[in-house]
Amino acid sequence: MDKQKKQKLVPLSLLAGVLILDQLTKHLVVTFIPRNTILCSFFGDFLRIVHVRNLGAAFSFGSGLPVSARSVLLAILPVIVLCIALFIYFRNNEFTYCQRWLICGVLGGGFGNIIDRLFRPAGVVDFIDVKFYGIFGFERWPTFNVADSCIMVCGIWLFINALITIKNEKGTENDK
Secondary structure (H helix, E strand, O other): OOEEEHHHHHOOHHHHHHHHHHHHHHHHHHOOOOOOOOOEEEEOEEEEEEEEEEOOHHHHOOOOOOHHHHHHHHHHHHHHHHHHHHHHHHOOOOOOOOOOOOHHHHHHHHHHHHHHHHHOOOOOOEEEEEOOOOHHHOOOOOOHHHHHHHHHHHHHHHHHHHHHHHHHHHHHHHHO
């Protein structure tokens, strides 16, 4: 296998790992925690493991939409976007190796939540509940899951990495 192909394929292990961990944890939550209950708390009530469902996107955005609109906006459209992102991932040779790993983390989380939207009519399974002490008006941060965590963490790192890459490229151009 040539180096370029390997650099594109190896990071896909993160996509697969995120997807498996996300679906495994959601399965455990659905199996062992009744809906809308708290299983346990850590550090007082700072971190709680709960079982809630989210019919919307991040922060329950779109949960009040009619079912048909929700299906298009939160399931079909994201599937199309994720497939286009995968296509670009394989066609683009400019991504750094680090960026490929971060993209795969975002894609793994995206596909994890899409699976819930397509196959769990009651909504995406969320179970990590963190106290937020009134910051931004939230007493508790909106409940989330492994997929959401990977999307946010890898997405933020990808953004920072892209800014650093752009800055370094401009610095290199100025040196010429």
